[in-house]
Amino acid sequence: MSSDRRVEHVTCLGCGCTCDDLTVVVSNDRITEVTPACPLGKAWFGDGRVPGQVMSDGKPVALDLAIERLAEALVAARGRCLVYLGTDLTTEAQRAALSVADLVGATVDSETSDTAANGLITAQRRGRAAATLGEVRNRGDVFVFWGVDPRESYPRFLSRYSVEPVGTQVPDGRHGRHVIAVSVGADAALEPADSRIELTADQEIAVLTLIRAAVLGNPAGAKTKTAQAAGIIAEKLMGARYAVLVHDAEPTVEARNPLRAEALIALTQALNGPTRASLVSLRAGGNRVGGEAVLTWQTGYPFAVDFTLGYPRYRPERRGRAGIESDRYQAVLLLGSLPENSPTFAAVSRLRPTVIGPRASQAPFPTSIAIDTGVAGIHDRGTAYRMDEIPLALRSCLAGPRAAADVLQQLSRATHRLLQARVG
Amino acid sequence: MSSSRLRLVGGTIYDPANQVDGEARDLCIEDGRIVASLPDGAPTLDVKGMVVMAGGVDIHSHLASSSCNHARRLLPEEHAADPAPRPELTLEELARSGTGGTVPTTFTTGYRYAGLGYTTVFDAAVAPVAARHSHAELDDTPCVDAGIFVLMGNDEYLLRQVAAGERERARDYAAWLLGSAGGYAIKVVNPGGIEAWKSGQRNLSGLDEPLKGRGITARDILETLATAGNEIGLPHPVHIHCNNLGMPGNVDVTLASMRALAGRRAHFTHLQFHSYGGPGWRSAAVPIMEYVNGHPEVSVDVGQVMFGPATTITADGPVEYLLHRSSGRKWLNLDIELETGCGIVPIVYKDKAAVSALQWAIGLELFLLSQDPWRVILSTDHPNGGSFLSYPALIQLLMDRSVRDDRLKQVNPKLLAGSALADGLAREYTLNEIAIITRAGPARLLGLKQKGHLGVGADADVTVYSRDPDIARMFASPRFVLKGGTLIVEEGQLRRAPAGRRLRLAPAYDTALLPDLRGYFDAYSTVSFANYPVQELRDDPLPL
Numbered sequence: 001m002s003s004d005r006r007v008e009h010v011t012c013l014g015c016g017c018t019c020d021d022l023t024v025v026v027s028n029d030r031i032t033e034v035t036p037a038c039p040l041g042k043a044w045f046g047d048g049r050v051p052g053q054v055m056s057d058g059k060p061v062a063l064d065l066a067i068e069r070l071a072e073a074l075v076a077a078r079g080r081c082l083v084y085l086g087t088d089l090t091t092e093a094q095r096a097a098l099s100v101a102d103l104v105g106a107t108v109d110s111e112t113s114d115t116a117a118n119g120l121i122t123a124q125r126r127g128r129a130a131a132t133l134g135e136v137r138n139r140g141d142v143f144v145f146w147g148v149d150p151r152e153s154y155p156r157f158l159s160r161y162s163v164e165p166v167g168t169q170v171p172d173g174r175h176g177r178h179v180i181a182v183s184v185g186a187d188a189a190l191e192p193a194d195s196r197i198e199l200t201a202d203q204e205i206a207v208l209t210l211i212r213a214a215v216l217g218n219p220a221g222a223k224t225k226t227a228q229a230a231g232i233i234a235e236k237l238m239g240a241r242y243a244v245l246v247h248d249a250e251p252t253v254e255a256r257n258p259l260r261a262e263a264l265i266a267l268t269q270a271l272n273g274p275t276r277a278s279l280v281s282l283r284a285g286g287n288r289v290g291g292e293a294v295l296t297w298q299t300g301y302p303f304a305v306d307f308t309l310g311y312p313r314y315r316p317e318r319r320g321r322a323g324i325e326s327d328r329y330q331a332v333l334l335l336g337s338l339p340e341n342s343p344t345f346a347a348v349s350r351l352r353p354t355v356i357g358p359r360a361s362q363a364p365f366p367t368s369i370a371i372d373t374g375v376a377g378i379h380d381r382g383t384a385y386r387m388d389e390i391p392l393a394l395r396s397c398l399a400g401p402r403a404a405a406d407v408l409q410q411l412s413r414a415t416h417r418l419l420q421a422r423v424g
Numbered sequence: 425m426s427s428s429r430l431r432l433v434g435g436t437i438y439d440p441a442n443q444v445d446g447e448a449r450d451l452c453i454e455d456g457r458i459v460a461s462l463p464d465g466a467p468t469l470d471v472k473g474m475v476v477m478a479g480g481v482d483i484h485s486h487l488a489s490s491s492c493n494h495a496r497r498l499l500p501e502e503h504a505a506d507p508a509p510r511p512e513l514t515l516e517e518l519a520r521s522g523t524g525g526t527v528p529t530t531f532t533t534g535y536r537y538a539g540l541g542y543t544t545v546f547d548a549a550v551a552p553v554a555a556r557h558s559h560a561e562l563d564d565t566p567c568v569d570a571g572i573f574v575l576m577g578n579d580e581y582l583l584r585q586v587a588a589g590e591r592e593r594a595r596d597y598a599a600w601l602l603g604s605a606g607g608y609a610i611k612v613v614n615p616g617g618i619e620a621w622k623s624g625q626r627n628l629s630g631l632d633e634p635l636k637g638r639g640i641t642a643r644d645i646l647e648t649l650a651t652a653g654n655e656i657g658l659p660h661p662v663h664i665h666c667n668n669l670g671m672p673g674n675v676d677v678t679l680a681s682m683r684a685l686a687g688r689r690a691h692f693t694h695l696q697f698h699s700y701g702g703p704g705w706r707s708a709a710v711p712i713m714e715y716v717n718g719h720p721e722v723s724v725d726v727g728q729v730m731f732g733p734a735t736t737i738t739a740d741g742p743v744e745y746l747l748h749r750s751s752g753r754k755w756l757n758l759d760i761e762l763e764t765g766c767g768i769v770p771i772v773y774k775d776k777a778a779v780s781a782l783q784w785a786i787g788l789e790l791f792l793l794s795q796d797p798w799r800v801i802l803s804t805d806h807p808n809g810g811s812f813l814s815y816p817a818l819i820q821l822l823m824d825r826s827v828r829d830d831r832l833k834q835v836n837p838k839l840l841a842g843s844a845l846a847d848g849l850a851r852e853y854t855l856n857e858i859a860i861i862t863r864a865g866p867a868r869l870l871g872l873k874q875k876g877h878l879g880v881g882a883d884a885d886v887t888v889y890s891r892d893p894d895i896a897r898m899f900a901s902p903r904f905v906l907k908g909g910t911l912i913v914e915e916g917q918l919r920r921a922p923a924g925r926r927l928r929l930a931p932a933y934d935t936a937l938l939p940d941l942r943g944y945f946d947a948y949s950t951v952s953f954a955n956y957p958v959q960e961l962r963d964d965p966l967p968l
Contacts, residue, residue, distance in 0.1 A: 009952045131759035139759075313507070389493075
């Protein structure tokens, strides 16, 4: 008789695809199998074992005591607190985190600030023409992958959300779609594709601008290489029934032209004159998109929010690492995990933060207080957002130490009580 | 003061659902409900000479949806200009800050509705695949009982059933979808037109233009869903945003839609946006209201345009594309898989702009030509025609002809020739009629038996206004507001912010639907069938 337990319809936060069709097998409190497995999904779930400690200055303490101490420290540092949203938190935990931040006049920032912020700011200026992933899969007949091969960072994007499956309007699946792969400098192109265009980094914005000009009825007169490339792509796009442009909104090793996001948004919007078109902005996992959604509904802004005046202010100009390194903070609360390759890892870890999140007690830097919690969607139930902002249910595959949302709600109550006592 | 008993002493009560029109008498409250009497010595609240009504009920707003959140993100400049610090609640209450503008943040939305004396609100357009998001936003929207209307008029599975003539399966699907989303009513937006936008047909010109490749029309969709809503026994009939919103000459499709459903209960929303004559721009309020007045099965809300900033948020993607093209303003379009669309364009209604002035006038005409206030409800389609914060100014325009006539003199008259308003409409709404169009009427149309009135057994949602010759000021800052018997606004200040109740339904359906539906999900959806229904909602569904 097997002691295996199967949990079905599990949602994976390994990347922003947030596939919710996984089956997880748990045997003796370890995850032993994840199907269908992609490399990122396997890495995300691991064996599911996490520590369950609560530490204060390197010594174990009771949870209630740690939370009281933390609330006192935050209240003492009121107006000079940083709440940093790492990855792998449920939306419920993020909501509670903002409650704490609001109470103590903290600055809230997140991984978004040093990664996808440029595209979000551009969309705030212009709007955008987009679609949820299912729409792209069901309708797209011409795809342009702009400087991205999604197979490594978004392993199931092709098979589950875009070119390969059969769609309601694309009964022949991959055979009913034309795929154009555009490489930009070192940003690789998708393999295999139906058409390939190679651009240098210098040519990129000129080509995007010329495509848009053609879409708006002004085809390029010159016979330059960029004009030819633009002409080929423009013709395919305008011949589409539903065109889909795909780019990676997360940073890659290659420095990227900050005008790319704007040029892609403008082009996609313009394409909705002669035909229909949507831009897919690929986003990484860990529910960072959920963090942006919660910040937006509670403050109006998706990242870089400053509560020091008693209400939310948007501070995109000093977001991310630049803001963290400004030495303004007396108390730093890191929620969730901070990957070692995060642009802010060094800056945050130098500040001896309090950490509440999975494996907090094993953080590779000194912490003041560390409270281990479960991982969103592995231990903690709740909600996470896909890259296209579709909210998805998170199930619990196995028992964790304590849910991050519960800890943060308790912290919010403790902080509120302390502030009440001060006023009273 | 949050005693379970409270006697409001000496107020003048306007409770049209119980035929009470300005009677001076006490109102007794116990355990969150209105009761007939209280023992001597029960706590009292002196409201002598003040106007007492049930809490306001907003039948059509956009306050808690993924589309609203896209709009919030698009408007950092509005938020920066309207900071909303934490309200000074009583000590034990955890208050939250936020930002305002035309699409305020969630906590601020709840506080501001309460500060206006509104205690029940419905979000009128939720894509079911994102319903989980709406419920999360509503969890963060205190002070108001709230529900959501579920978008169905362009749903792929539903269109397939309509095309196949499977009306019973369409009905069962509508019931399943409503329950899965935790919704309260069926919403239809531009039936078939959003699918036309997404599939390259761009839009449907009228009720009988076939949707390409499917052989069905807007008429088929409307009839199917109106019948489904009535057969399921929903307390609120199908809530319809007609085809061709905002287009000159759209009166034809609006009247055709009403006639198509003649004899069946149906609610036509933000009617102002659908009451345009043609060719060119002119008012068609008169023929529209002739029809509405003569057909008791029809109800409407007006969708008044108020001058100033607004944000248009709608599932009606094609109309937003046109608005973007004509206004040059920033534009967001989001096609939502298998279900619907979303378009957002922030705009400003200017009194010196001829079309804005016409829209403003048409809305007022609909109100002033209405012969039955129980069926012609106050709304601005917040934030499409203006913020809900403009309701007091709108009430003033309805109650005070001199203010209205003065305002009329200031607007661009170019398109107003021949309009009923320009010709002079003398009517002034009474307080009793205002109580009907802002609480009793919407509550009745929504089938909320414990809302919108002050009879024994009703929820003790009560708003108390100080009389003021400046009607807008009177309605903008109620003196007291009670929510479920708890005093949340005292002396004009928000003092408590209790969580509201979720108003939702879980209609029965024939489970024979499920195997086919599961197969459809497996073939085309990117969300697993098992994960699709929203789980673990705060309150139980209401009984049907």
